[in-house]
Amino acid sequence: MQALRSSGSISDDMLIRRVSTRRRKSFMASPWQPAAKCWDCKPQPKADYLLPLLLLAANIILFFLSPSERLNIDFDAKDTLLPNGWSCIDQQEWWRFFTGLFMTGDPVLLAANALLLLTVAPLLPPVLGRGGFLLFYFLCGIIGSFTAGGSILAYIPQIRDLPVPVFVSPMGAATFSLIGASMVLPVWRAWKMPNAFWSMLLFLLLPLILTGMELISCMTGLIVGLGLMLLFKYFPVSKRSLLPWAFLIPAAAAASFAGTGIDTSLDDYSEGWAYMQGKGVAKDSRHAAACWHKAAVQGYAPAQTILGIYEFRTRRNPERAVYWWKLAAASGDVEAQYRLGMAYRNGTGVPRNESQAKHWLERAAANRQSDAAEALQQPETSDKQ
Numbered sequence: 001m002q003a004l005r006s007s008g009s010i011s012d013d014m015l016i017r018r019v020s021t022r023r024r025k026s027f028m029a030s031p032w033q034p035a036a037k038c039w040d041c042k043p044q045p046k047a048d049y050l051l052p053l054l055l056l057a058a059n060i061i062l063f064f065l066s067p068s069e070r071l072n073i074d075f076d077a078k079d080t081l082l083p084n085g086w087s088c089i090d091q092q093e094w095w096r097f098f099t100g101l102f103m104t105g106d107p108v109l110l111a112a113n114a115l116l117l118l119t120v121a122p123l124l125p126p127v128l129g130r131g132g133f134l135l136f137y138f139l140c141g142i143i144g145s146f147t148a149g150g151s152i153l154a155y156i157p158q159i160r161d162l163p164v165p166v167f168v169s170p171m172g173a174a175t176f177s178l179i180g181a182s183m184v185l186p187v188w189r190a191w192k193m194p195n196a197f198w199s200m201l202l203f204l205l206l207p208l209i210l211t212g213m214e215l216i217s218c219m220t221g222l223i224v225g226l227g228l229m230l231l232f233k234y235f236p237v238s239k240r241s242l243l244p245w246a247f248l249i250p251a252a253a254a255a256s257f258a259g260t261g262i263d264t265s266l267d268d269y270s271e272g273w274a275y276m277q278g279k280g281v282a283k284d285s286r287h288a289a290a291c292w293h294k295a296a297v298q299g300y301a302p303a304q305t306i307l308g309i310y311e312f313r314t315r316r317n318p319e320r321a322v323y324w325w326k327l328a329a330a331s332g333d334v335e336a337q338y339r340l341g342m343a344y345r346n347g348t349g350v351p352r353n354e355s356q357a358k359h360w361l362e363r364a365a366a367n368r369q370s371d372a373a374e375a376l377q378q379p380e381t382s383d384k385q
Contacts, residue, residue: 144173177225
């Protein structure tokens with residue numbers, strides 16, 4: 001049958017039916033139907049490696065051009081295009097979800113990405129079209145990363161205030177969505193897919209080779225990929241109509257970048273620590289405080305906390321310190337909650353208020369702040385701040 005199709009003897013608009021090879025009787029034949037709707041009459045198309053190879057090349061090049069990301073040391077927000085909860089949600093820098101599709105700091109994830117791009121990914125462009133494949137890859141990465149990030153923020157709110165650029169991996173979500181696609185393709189087209197074996201093996205090994213947020217991101221991407229591929233299956237659209245949508249996401253990312261730029265409060269916060277610790281620059285506590293103040297007035301909770309500590313210890317201004325701790329504590333910063341609770345307990349910068357002290361110390365202790373849990377067990381007044 002495949003030979004007849006390839007020779008042009010059977011076209012998609014012709015009516016055909018399958019007849020039993022054992023009993024050639026009319027009542028044993030299947031109903032007449034267009035050849036285009038016959039699963040086993042569709043030969044498996046030739047794999048298209050162009051886009052998967054371009055994506056893999058971009059991943060590898062950016063991996064080796066970003067040594068600080070690869071070694072996971074000396075993170076600087078202005079040197080990374082990876083997403084983080086603060087920049088994406090609070091500062092509306094949605095473009096980071098798109099640029100994060102092409103970057104990773106984990107060599108294990110990069111190797112898994114290469115395996116999937118070389119095995120399963122080439123089978124998708126012939127089915128979805130190149131524009132449809134790009135749209136599928138972009139959507140799975142962005143939706144998977146955003147969903148995983150929202151779940152992490154919902155269950156671990158203090159993650160939001162960690163001063164690290166990496167939040168979740170859009171590239172992991174996009175790449176592992178290909179495993180979800182490989183679960184749909186054989187059923188969709190009745191193909192024999194030896195390459196799907198590798199993706200299924202990787203799926204089984206996933207919890208063993210990845211941990212933490214990357215595992216959550218990849219598993220979420222797999223589920224999103226499975227759902228999106230089923231959507232394409234049951235609600236087919238023209239391949240050409242998907243092409244403009246595939247370029248809409250980069251265009252929206254570019255517009256977001258133009259509106260916000262790459263400089264963030266995280267940059268100012270990191271710069272403040274560089275000046276405070278003398279990393280790459282001369283030590284200058286005043287300049288550090290100025291950087292933290294710039295980030296604090298924009299609402300960045302970790303900067304508000306450290307600025308409060310600076311006001312308390314260096315400038316001897318407990319009232320101002322409490323002002324910043326109140327703002328940071330309300331945003332969920334654990335350290336600020338502890339320090340605000342101790343300020344209320346000791347009457348430092350605010351009138352003593354045992355109920356407020358207990359409230360903030362309990363919130364900090366609930367978020368696993370060890371000093372707060374210890375302070376709750378010792379209700380006597382302490383000067384520790």
